[in-house]
Amino acid sequence: MDNQNTFSPVVTKGLKSLERVEIPQNAQIVVVGAGAFGGWASLFLQRAGYRVTLIDQWGAGNSHSSSGGETRLIRCIYGLNKFYTSLANRSYDLWQENEKIFGQQYLFTTGCLWLIDQNSDDLIEKALPVISGQGLEYVRYEPNEAYELYPLLNVDNLSHVILEKKTGYLLARESCEAVKNQFIVEGGNYIQGAVSIEKIKGELNEISLDGGRSVSGDCFVFACGPWLKEMFGDVLESKLKITRQEVFYFGLPTNNSGTFESFPSWIYHSPPDFYYGIPSGVRRGFKIAFDRRGEEIDSPSTLNRTATKNEVERARQYIGKRFNGLHGMPLIESRVCQYSDTSDGNFIFDRHPAGSNVWLLGGGSGHGFKHGPALGELLTNVFTGKVPVVEMLKI
Numbered sequence: 001m002d003n004q005n006t007f008s009p010v011v012t013k014g015l016k017s018l019e020r021v022e023i024p025q026n027a028q029i030v031v032v033g034a035g036a037f038g039g040w041a042s043l044f045l046q047r048a049g050y051r052v053t054l055i056d057q058w059g060a061g062n063s064h065s066s067s068g069g070e071t072r073l074i075r076c077i078y079g080l081n082k083f084y085t086s087l088a089n090r091s092y093d094l095w096q097e098n099e100k101i102f103g104q105q106y107l108f109t110t111g112c113l114w115l116i117d118q119n120s121d122d123l124i125e126k127a128l129p130v131i132s133g134q135g136l137e138y139v140r141y142e143p144n145e146a147y148e149l150y151p152l153l154n155v156d157n158l159s160h161v162i163l164e165k166k167t168g169y170l171l172a173r174e175s176c177e178a179v180k181n182q183f184i185v186e187g188g189n190y191i192q193g194a195v196s197i198e199k200i201k202g203e204l205n206e207i208s209l210d211g212g213r214s215v216s217g218d219c220f221v222f223a224c225g226p227w228l229k230e231m232f233g234d235v236l237e238s239k240l241k242i243t244r245q246e247v248f249y250f251g252l253p254t255n256n257s258g259t260f261e262s263f264p265s266w267i268y269h270s271p272p273d274f275y276y277g278i279p280s281g282v283r284r285g286f287k288i289a290f291d292r293r294g295e296e297i298d299s300p301s302t303l304n305r306t307a308t309k310n311e312v313e314r315a316r317q318y319i320g321k322r323f324n325g326l327h328g329m330p331l332i333e334s335r336v337c338q339y340s341d342t343s344d345g346n347f348i349f350d351r352h353p354a355g356s357n358v359w360l361l362g363g364g365s366g367h368g369f370k371h372g373p374a375l376g377e378l379l380t381n382v383f384t385g386k387v388p389v390v391e392m393l394k395i
């Protein structure tokens with residue numbers, strides 16, 4: 001079940017809540033965390049006319065953070081969950097609009113091949129009317145048709161293949177830096193520093209930074225990714241699980257690397273096994289990750305980021321079997337990162353129960369990166385009073 005949450009968060013509650021807020025236009029908003037969530041939220045808040053200060057302890061898209069990888073998938077298939085399909089769809093358009101402003105491409109439309117195992121459940125099948133209902137296109141291939149089109153693919157044990165079209169991959173850490181830079185260009189104030197807070201009781205007026213500094217504000221958004229749990233353990237202890245995840249990049253054959261680089265992103269769907277990858281992606285090699293939750297960690301600040309032998313071997317075996325030409329290719333890079341997993345797979349965007357002007361934004365749960373722009377826009381629409389707080393994202 002845990003694994004399924006990445007692909008289709010549980011629809012536990014309704015979408016609309018009765019809670020509406022309206023933060024005055026001249027308010028000073030402080031956002032802590034310049035990852036995919038905090039960075040985009042800051043940019044949209046700044047555009048809405050607020051005075052925004054964004055703070056990060058190691059910088060936007062740093063290697064400790066969950067947004068600090070090279071690439072992240074963007075896809076709109078989310079099982080029966082219409083909310084995340086439309087959020088991803090909206091994000092896709094916002095990525096495209098904003099990369100024109102940034103003057104550099106961060107979204108690469110490769111399509112995504114969903115490789116459906118013969119023993120798989122019908123989650124992806126059920127998602128197809130949902131994406132069609134939002135105008136999103138897909139193509140269904142029998143295994144032999146998929147092989148003809150993509151001879152790199154070994155179709156053994158697959159019942160069929162779905163090509164989701166409005167999908168691809170994003171440059172992760174580089175786009176975080178671009179969002180932060182654009183935020184500064186548009187008048188935002190960025191500070192590098194580590195924030196510490198006392199237990200929240202009522203209204204917060206000021207936060208402390210390392211070096212004896214402090215920053216005051218009218219409203220505070222904590223978008224601290226996997227650090228949220230250690231900062232707000234009293235509220236999030238049972239809601240968030242921070243897990244260790246490994247990502248691998250294998251070498252491409254010298255004789256046909258171009259064919260691999262033009263291959264779509266892919267997801268192998270065979271619950272509880274979910275492998276996914278990005279074959280091209282900034283010349284890093286063939287990316288593969290296994291989407292099962294790793295061990296729970298104490299702190300992302302002290303996490304051992306050396307890949308484990310067993311996981312490397314598991315990934316090597318999978319790509320060697322599934323992709324023709326990759327058998328025996330060497331591991332060329334690895335990364336260890338962390339998921340901020342919520343119990344139902346839904347993100348967290350809610351007011352702190354003890355802090356009237358303190359908001360928590362996080363719980364990316366292994367699928368949050370792509371949603372950064374639409375989530376930032378949604379947060380801004382909630383703050384300006386255009387839409388109510390989303391029930392499904394409440395703590």
Ligand SMILES: Cc1cc2nc3c(=O)[nH]c(=O)nc-3n(C[C@H](O)[C@H](O)[C@H](O)COP(=O)(O)OP(=O)(O)OC[C@H]3O[C@@H](n4cnc5c(N)ncnc54)[C@H](O)[C@@H]3O)c2cc1C
Nearest residue numbers: 033035036037057066067073195225337364367368369370
């Ligand atoms: C291996 C892996 C693969 C993934 N694959 C995908 C994918 O393919 N597609 C997808 O959409 N999503 C994917 N995700 C999920 C996605 O990357 C995360 O959901 C997203 O990056 C979370 O962003 P965030 O801003 O919440 O957290 P983060 O990126 O961790 O940002 C939090 C920031 O807060 C800062 N911070 C924390 N505490 C403090 C403090 N006290 N003071 C100052 N600053 C502080 C940190 O330095 C950090 O920069 C993946 C995640 C992992 C780990």
